[in-house]
Amino acid sequence: QLQLQESGPGLVKPSETLSLTCTVSGGSMNSRDYYWGWIRQPPGKGLEWIGSIYYSGTTYYNPSLNSRVTISVDTSKNQFSLKLSSVIAADTAVYYCVRRPYGVPPGGWGQGTLVTVSS
Amino acid sequence: DIQMTQSPSSLSASVGDRVTITCRASQGIRSDLGWYQQKPGKAPKRLIYAASTLQSGVPSRFSGSGSGTEFTLTISSLQPEDFATYYCLQHNSYPLTFGGGTKVEIK
Numbered sequence: 001q002l003q004l005q006e007s008g009p010g011l012v013k014p015s016e017t018l019s020l021t022c023t024v025s026g027g028s029m030n031s032r033d034y035y036w037g038w039i040r041q042p043p044g045k046g047l048e049w050i051g052s053i054y055y056s057g058t059t060y061y062n063p064s065l066n067s068r069v070t071i072s073v074d075t076s077k078n079q080f081s082l083k084l085s086s087v088i089a090a091d092t093a094v095y096y097c098v099r100r101p102y103g104v105p106p107g108g109w110g111q112g113t114l115v116t117v118s119s
Numbered sequence: 120d121i122q123m124t125q126s127p128s129s130l131s132a133s134v135g136d137r138v139t140i141t142c143r144a145s146q147g148i149r150s151d152l153g154w155y156q157q158k159p160g161k162a163p164k165r166l167i168y169a170a171s172t173l174q175s176g177v178p179s180r181f182s183g184s185g186s187g188t189e190f191t192l193t194i195s196s197l198q199p200e201d202f203a204t205y206y207c208l209q210h211n212s213y214p215l216t217f218g219g220g221t222k223v224e225i226k
Contacts, residue, residue: 047163047206049215062214063120096162104169105153105210109162 002026004097004110011116012091018084018115022097023077030055030075035100038071038082040093041112048093052100053080087117121145121209125218131226138194140205140221147187148211154183154192155206157220163206167192197223
């Protein structure tokens with residue numbers, strides 16, 4: 001059974017880089033069938049797609065964050081990662097990692113991890 | 120970017136009511152749309168994909184319809200466990216975009 005688990009610091013200072021890792025279990029990441037991505041949700045607000053990566057390393061980012069976002073994958077460890085640079089208070093959110101089957105909206109979600117940007 | 124306009128933003132309904140939620144896309148997205156249910160403190164759960172295909176294990180009282188720019192999620196007979204927030208998501212083109220959400224509350 002597929003499981004995704006986010007990990008990383010829960011508190012990041014303004015102007016620093018937010019770094020999160022998603023560990024995938026119950027399935028291989030080295031598959032043409034899936035994209036791996038990140039979605040976030042500020043407290044009390046709606047959902048925002050951050051970006052996705054294909055097993056080949058091809059990435060797709062939300063233009064609203066494009067210059068600050070990097071998503072990478074390490075299929076040997078069954079992990080993928082998110083880096084968001086120059087964070088501000090508005091980046092405070094629950095961050096979810098997701099698996100998106102090709103041609104279908106995301107189906108597998110991690111439980112989410114709250115990241116607070118504060119000094 | 121494709122804008123997804125979801126309505127209403129909230130509604131109050133009673134157990135047994137029929138509930139309809141709408142999402143309109145700013146341009147045609149074929150049937151590249153999913154619906155999600157989110158309960159407080161939990162990750163969203165996919166209910167429907169390809170606009171009208173019910174996710175395995177999801178009760179049949181949930182249904183989706185539409186294509187192009189207008190889509191609906193219908194709950195035929197609202198149950199106590201259905202009180203939650205619902206979101207649509209288009210995946211026709213990048214960036215993927217969500218509707219603003221509909222909070223379904225108990226009347």
